[in-house]
Amino acid sequence: MIKAGIIGSTGYAGGELARLLLQRDDVEIIWYGSKSYVDQKYASVYQNMYKIVDDSCLDDNIEVLAEKADVIFTATPQGYLASLLNDTILSKTKVIDLSADYRIKDVAVYESWYKMVHKTPQYIEEAVYGLPELNREKIKDARLIANPGCYPTCSILSIYPLIKEGLVDPLSIIIDAKSGTSGAGRGAKTDNLYCEVNENIKAYGVGVHRHIPEIEEQLSYGSNNPVTISFTPHLVPMNRGILVTAYGTLKKEVSSEEIKAIYDKYYKDEYFVRVLKDDITPQTKWVEGSNFVDVNAIVDKRTNRVVMMGAMDNLVKGAAGQAVQNMNLLFGLPEQKGLKLVPMFP
Ligand SMILES: NC(=O)C1=CN([C@@H]2O[C@H](COP(=O)(O)OP(=O)(O)OC[C@H]3O[C@@H](n4cnc5c(N)ncnc54)[C@H](OP(=O)(O)O)[C@@H]3O)[C@@H](O)[C@H]2O)C=CC1
Ligand SMILES: CC(=O)N[C@@H](CCC(=O)OP(=O)(O)O)C(=O)O
Secondary structure (H helix, E strand, C coil): CCEEEEEEEEEHHHHHHHHHCCCCCCCEEEEEEEECCCCEEEHHCCCCCCCCCCEECCCHHHHHHHHHHHHHEECCCCCCCHHHCCHHHHCHHHHHEEECCCHHHHHHHHHHHHHCCCCCHHCCCCCCEEEHHHHHHHHHHEEEEEEECHHHHHHHHHHHHHHHCCEECCCEEEEEEEEEEECCCCCHHHHHHHHHHCCCCCCCCCCCCHHHHHHHHHHHHHHCCCCCEEEEEEEECCCCCCCEEEEEEEECCCCHHHHHHHHHHHHHHCCCCCCCCCCCCCCCHHCCCCCCCCCCCCCCCCCCEEEEEEEEEECCHHHHHHHHHHHHHHCCCCCCCCCCCCCCCC
């Protein structure tokens, strides 16, 4: 039995993790961590857990948790884990961090985009970027997993095959992305009130969104050249889902069929990445509640650009599902265990 603790279990990402882990007969959640609801029943915070979870929320004492847990998930705000990680914790348990604290290898880049001082940069080097489709072997032996961001997961998986093949100009990529409101977390914010979000769509973080350096770093590893992107996220009136539409200038003449063959080659053994047929475009509805990313790419001959598209559920493949995928790899389990979730519809 894998003993798992969730710090930040009362947030949207932590709540989704609990939902996924509760389906497992080989995992026991021993710690529902919280800041605001300590000693309150978890099922009173999330009524969907009524008669499923009887535990009360515990505090965020990660040192005590590390004594008991085989794996700790931190689904907490940026800077939280970085402020308290130490050798003792890492010697006792595995840590999967859903925040961005250990995703970016250059601490100066992290500090400048996140506008905070990194308290434990000594662990950045050993942290493995937990995108299994790219880093599977490294993840298996890691102590510390930096679970990727939601927009980065969808963007990187949509673009990676063509950047890796050198078919797209690495300085030409424009990513237009849209996210449901759960991406912003459960905390009360005026911008996320029903009247602000409903019947509305807006861009935000234009040119300054913190996922820009994360996407650029990972695509640059694939390209072997610096990749610079324009990235514009949009908030849309949906609960879940991310849609990425990315544009890149082609470096040589290539057809949509040849492009499709490349995606098929890269992802033929990847259960969670579904390359759509012909000119079918990814839709958030077709992946909702699942760990799938649907991708496709179409050449726009007139402009010599390729349009690369992806859709996924931000809380599953973009957060909790990917964290469970990483946990499976860390414990030598089949990667799909507990994650063969059929997308819900309608
Ligand atoms: N939402 C998403 O789609 C995705 C989120 N992520 C990342 O996951 C992390 C959590 O995000 P999300 O669930 O959306 O955020 P929420 O705001 O919904 O949840 C935050 C959680 O962190 C807890 N928390 C806040 N401050 C502290 C603290 N000082 N000590 C201990 N616990 C604390 C909160 O506890 P309490 O409720 O008790 O106050 C809550 O459980 C973030 O780093 C986010 O970037 C990653 C990918 C996608
Ligand atoms: C809609 C919305 O606000 N989305 C969040 C991103 C989601 C998130 O939590 O960020 P990570 O994936 O890096 O952890 C944002 O734009 O900041």
